[in-house]
Amino acid sequence: MEKLMMALDQGTTSSRAILFNHDGEIIEVAQREFEQFFPKSGWVEHDANEIWTSITACMAEVLRKADIGPAQIAGIGITNQRETTVVWDRHTNKPIHKAIVWQSRQTTDICKSLINQGYQDTFRKKTGLLMDPYFSGTKVKWILDNVEGAREKADNGDLMFGTIDSWLIYKLTGGEVHVTDYSNASRTLLFNIHDLNWDDELLSILDIPKSMLPEVKSSSEIYGTTIDYHFFGHNVPIAGVAGDQHAALFGQACFEQGMVKNTYGTGCFVLMNTGEKAVESNHGLLTTIAWGLDGKVEYALEGSIFVAGSAVQWLRDGLRMFTDAKQSEEYATRVTSSDGVYLVPAFVGLGTPYWDSDVRGAMFGLTRATKKEHVIRATLEALAYQTKDVVEAMVGDAAIPLKSLRVDGGAVKNNFLMQFQSDMLGVNVQRPVVNETTALGAAYLAGLAVGFWDSKQQIASQWKIDQTFAPAMQQDERDQLYNGWKKAVEATRVFK
Numbered sequence: 001m002e003k004l005m006m007a008l009d010q011g012t013t014s015s016r017a018i019l020f021n022h023d024g025e026i027i028e029v030a031q032r033e034f035e036q037f038f039p040k041s042g043w044v045e046h047d048a049n050e051i052w053t054s055i056t057a058c059m060a061e062v063l064r065k066a067d068i069g070p071a072q073i074a075g076i077g078i079t080n081q082r083e084t085t086v087v088w089d090r091h092t093n094k095p096i097h098k099a100i101v102w103q104s105r106q107t108t109d110i111c112k113s114l115i116n117q118g119y120q121d122t123f124r125k126k127t128g129l130l131m132d133p134y135f136s137g138t139k140v141k142w143i144l145d146n147v148e149g150a151r152e153k154a155d156n157g158d159l160m161f162g163t164i165d166s167w168l169i170y171k172l173t174g175g176e177v178h179v180t181d182y183s184n185a186s187r188t189l190l191f192n193i194h195d196l197n198w199d200d201e202l203l204s205i206l207d208i209p210k211s212m213l214p215e216v217k218s219s220s221e222i223y224g225t226t227i228d229y230h231f232f233g234h235n236v237p238i239a240g241v242a243g244d245q246h247a248a249l250f251g252q253a254c255f256e257q258g259m260v261k262n263t264y265g266t267g268c269f270v271l272m273n274t275g276e277k278a279v280e281s282n283h284g285l286l287t288t289i290a291w292g293l294d295g296k297v298e299y300a301l302e303g304s305i306f307v308a309g310s311a312v313q314w315l316r317d318g319l320r321m322f323t324d325a326k327q328s329e330e331y332a333t334r335v336t337s338s339d340g341v342y343l344v345p346a347f348v349g350l351g352t353p354y355w356d357s358d359v360r361g362a363m364f365g366l367t368r369a370t371k372k373e374h375v376i377r378a379t380l381e382a383l384a385y386q387t388k389d390v391v392e393a394m395v396g397d398a399a400i401p402l403k404s405l406r407v408d409g410g411a412v413k414n415n416f417l418m419q420f421q422s423d424m425l426g427v428n429v430q431r432p433v434v435n436e437t438t439a440l441g442a443a444y445l446a447g448l449a450v451g452f453w454d455s456k457q458q459i460a461s462q463w464k465i466d467q468t469f470a471p472a473m474q475q476d477e478r479d480q481l482y483n484g485w486k487k488a489v490e491a492t493r494v495f496k
């Protein structure tokens with residue numbers, strides 16, 4: 001009976017369970033979408049219970065589709081949308097509020113007040129992050145300040161906080177285990193990424209009791225086992241955890257210092273492995289823990305682009321320019337250039353390197369000759385320009401030149417985008433055979449802990465290229481196009 005690893009990939013819009021074999025190949029996938037709640041402008045929430053039931057449904061479905069029993073699962077790896085915050089009652093095991101999602105801007109005022117009180121630098125130095133509503137810390141504070149009775153319960157030690165990984169492990173183990181891993185902890189704004197502890201000073205500034213916090217563990221070890229009734233009578237080890245972008249870096253086998261991956265999904269997340277060195281950024285990048293493994297942590301520099309594939313969705317659903325995201329390639333290649341059109345998709349502000357949450361999207365260079373094809377092409381090009389902005393910042397901070405870019409995520413099927421990305425960066429863009437690198441990374445981390453795989457070297461040898469895109473653009477054309485983008489971003493930022 002061939003054993004398999006199961007990865008649970010709990011993302012922003014859907015949950016997935018994926019089975020992998022020894023060669024790191026996908027055997028079967030099950031996926032469930034769940035509801036997005038937008039209670040006020042800029043707020044985004046999820047129902048943590050619905051997330052939990054979507055995951056259990058996927059676990060059952062993937063076994064059924066693969067026609068295998070739970071005894072064939074050697075271990076479970078979990079990877080998750082990061083920063084999204086759940087607070088639950090330790091006695092009832094029920095969330096006391098909806099999960100506040102990473103995209104949600106509902107703690108903008110808390111962040112502004114902390115910046116005004118001069119705390120920005122304290123948080124940045126200790127956590128590697130910026131004072132932005134994106135991260136978990138101010139979301140926890142918001143729940144304690146706004147949910148009736150929450151503060152008192154928290155002070156009495158009755159509440160628990162977790163990112164989605166913690167919540168799922170807690171549920172899968174029947175409330176036995178309250179843990180997270182270094183990568184997820186490093187996104188909370190509460191964790192000191194240098195001394196690897198929850199930070200008392202930061203907790204006190206945000207007024208969050210330490211008793212709420214999960215224990216922080218490595219990204220690859222056995223945290224507990226599933227209880228019988230959540231896994232069809234089997235106690236399967238939960239053996240790997242990492243935030244989704246960190247798991248993707250691992251699944252892309254970016255194990256050497258200077259290796260970079262970009263995931264093109266709803267947003268784009270570019271991560272560079274910086275090894276055992278926590279590189280401080282001067283260009284608006286985040287310093288984050290890549291993973292904890294083999295008794296040590298490794299760090300990464302991260303650039304977060306909030307709108308990428310969702311701009312393509314906007315063309316599809318908002319402007320109704322096509323019915324399927326993949327048609328964007330066909331339209332973009334019907335013209336030979338975007339003819340001077342630039343789209344700056346700052347629909348929810350701009351992330352790295354600008355961190356400008358008040359700016360909104362804009363389009364430039366329109367003429368009477370502008371066609372839908374130009375707009376579509378300009379939108380795809382914007383994904384590549386935003387990535388170039390991040391990569392330039394990264395190379396500057398890490399003082400390591402970019403050798404190549406490993407890519408994954410839904411939009412990398414778009415060959416036009418991949419070629420333009422390579423042209424813009426002037427390096428090879430490498431698309432691997434297995435595009436589900438996030439789930440694969442979680443499976444690898446769990447598989448290392450249960451002996452399913454032996455080493456990072458073995459994992460690296462399993463990484464295979466589907467297609468390499470080599471730069472074919474002259475430097476002066478590259479410069480001219482990119483300068484136009486820079487001007488468009490500058491002009492967009494003036495208009496707010």
Ligand SMILES: Nc1ncnc2c1ncn2[C@@H]1O[C@H](COP(=O)(O)OP(=O)(O)O)[C@@H](O)[C@H]1O
Pocket residue numbers: 011012013014264265266267308309310311312313325326327328329409410411412413414
């Ligand atoms: N062929 C394509 N060209 C451009 N964008 C695409 C294409 N296929 C999918 N996308 C975009 O990729 C995104 C989906 O990717 P996915 O990795 O599943 O995202 P997430 O994990 O963030 O939900 C969508 O925003 C969609 O618009």
Ligand SMILES: O=P(O)(O)OC[C@H](O)CO
Pocket residue numbers: 010011012013080081082083102243244245265266267
């Ligand atoms: O769920 P995704 O793939 O959109 O990723 C979300 C990120 O982890 C947010 O930081």
